[in-house]
Amino acid sequence: MEEPHTGERGGRVCITIIGAGTIGLSFAALHLSQRPNAEVTIYDTRPELEAYVYDNLSASSPRAFTEEQIRDLFTSKRLRLASSLSEAVRSADIVQEQGPENESFKTHIWEKIEQDASPTCLFWSSTSGIPASKQAVNMKSKSRLLVVHPYNPPHIMPLLEIVPSPETDPVIVQRTLDYWKHSGRVPVVLGKETVGFVANRLAFALLREAISLVNEGVASPQDIDQIVENSMGPRWMVAGPFKSYHAGGGAGGLQSFFDNIGGTVQDCWDDSGKVNMGEAWEGPLCEEVQRTYGKRDPVELQERSELTKLLLSTRESHNAE
Numbered sequence: 001m002e003e004p005h006t007g008e009r010g011g012r013v014c015i016t017i018i019g020a021g022t023i024g025l026s027f028a029a030l031h032l033s034q035r036p037n038a039e040v041t042i043y044d045t046r047p048e049l050e051a052y053v054y055d056n057l058s059a060s061s062p063r064a065f066t067e068e069q070i071r072d073l074f075t076s077k078r079l080r081l082a083s084s085l086s087e088a089v090r091s092a093d094i095v096q097e098q099g100p101e102n103e104s105f106k107t108h109i110w111e112k113i114e115q116d117a118s119p120t121c122l123f124w125s126s127t128s129g130i131p132a133s134k135q136a137v138n139m140k141s142k143s144r145l146l147v148v149h150p151y152n153p154p155h156i157m158p159l160l161e162i163v164p165s166p167e168t169d170p171v172i173v174q175r176t177l178d179y180w181k182h183s184g185r186v187p188v189v190l191g192k193e194t195v196g197f198v199a200n201r202l203a204f205a206l207l208r209e210a211i212s213l214v215n216e217g218v219a220s221p222q223d224i225d226q227i228v229e230n231s232m233g234p235r236w237m238v239a240g241p242f243k244s245y246h247a248g249g250g251a252g253g254l255q256s257f258f259d260n261i262g263g264t265v266q267d268c269w270d271d272s273g274k275v276n277m278g279e280a281w282e283g284p285l286c287e288e289v290q291r292t293y294g295k296r297d298p299v300e301l302q303e304r305s306e307l308t309k310l311l312l313s314t315r316e317s318h319n320a321e
C-alpha cells in the first residue's frame with residue numbers, strides 16, 4: 001500500500017486531540033489502533049486527566065485497550081498528555097479539535113493553535129454544525145482548516161464527512177483523504193458547506209416523517225423502528241438509495257423506477273408531514289418512547305455496538321472476496 005502523504009516525519013504521524021470527551025477519546029483510540037506509526041497527544045482542561053483517560057479510553061477503543069496496554073502506550077510515548085495548548089500542538093502533524101459547539105470558542109482556539117503549530121500541520125474540526133469558513137475567521141492562513149465530521153462513534157462508524165471551506169487548499173483535502181483511506185475509514189468530501197452536512201440531514205428527514213406518522217396514528221415508535229430495522233436499514237447497509245432504486249428500475253435503471261413508481265413517490269412527498277420542534281407532539285412522543293424502551297442501558301448499548309461492528313466487518317470481508 002502506498003504510504004499516505006500526511007507530512008509524517010521519520011515514519012511517525014503525531015496527532016493532537018483537543019478535547020477528550022467521548023468523540024475525542026474515540027478518535028484517539030482509532031488513531032492508536034489503526035495506525036501503528038501514530039503518536040497521540042491529548043489536550044483537555046478537565047482535572048485528573050490521566051485517571052480519566054485510563055477509565056475511558058478502554059471503553060472507547062475498537063480493540064478495547066486494557067489498563068496495561070494504556071500504560072504501555074504512555075511508556076512508549078505513543079500516548080501523551082499535554083499541559084498547555086501550545087505544547088500540545090507544537091510538534092503535531094495533525095490537530096483534531098472536538099471542543100464545545102461554540103463559534104467563539106472555535107475561532108479563538110484556531111487562532112492560538114495556528115501560532116504554535118508547524119506550517120504544514122493539518123487542522124481538523126469534528127464539529128457537527130459550525131462550518132470551517134466560520135471557524136477560520138481569525139486565522140492568517142484559512143486554507144489549512146476543514147471539517148472532519150464523524151458519524152458517532154467514530155471508532156465504529158466508517159464514515160467521515162470531509163467538509164472544506166471555499167478557502168481550504170485542495171492539497172490539504174487530499175492529504176486528509178489519504179490519511180483516512182489508510183486508516184480503514186470511508187471519507188466523503190462534500191461539495192459545499194451546508195447546514196448539518198449530509199448524513200444527519202438524511203437521517204433527520206427520515207426522523208421528521210417518522211414523527212409525523214406517529215402523530216397521525218399510523219404507527220407507534222416501536223412499529224417505526226421495526227419497519228426500519230427490517231427493511232431499508234439492512235438494504236441501505238449494502239446499497240444506498242440511488243444504487244437501490246437504480247436496481248429497482250430493472251434494465252431501465254433509475255429512470256424506469258421513476259416512470260413506474262414516480263406517481264407514488266410524488267403522492268408520498270405531497271402527503272409527508274411537516275412537524276416542527278417544540279410543537280405539542282414532542283412531550284407525548286418522548287414519554288411514549290421512554291415507556292417503550294425504558295432507561296438507557298449501558299450493557300445493551302455495548303451489545304448494540306458489538307453487533308454493528310460485527311455487521312460492518314462481515315460486509316468488509318464479504319466485499320474483499
Ligand SMILES: *[C@@H]1O[C@H](CO)[C@@H](O)[C@H](O)[C@H]1NC(C)=O
Pocket residue numbers: 021022052055056
Ligand atoms: C469515564 O469513566 C468513568 C469511570 O468509568 C465514568 O464514570 C465516566 O462517565 C466516563 N466518562 C465519559 C465521558 O464517558
Ligand SMILES: *[C@@H]1O[C@H](CO)[C@@H](O)[C@H](O)[C@H]1NC(C)=O
Pocket residue numbers: 102103104105108
Ligand atoms: C463560548 O465561548 C466563549 C469564548 O471561549 C465564552 O466566552 C462563552 O461563554 C461561550 N459560550 C457558551 C454559551 O458557552
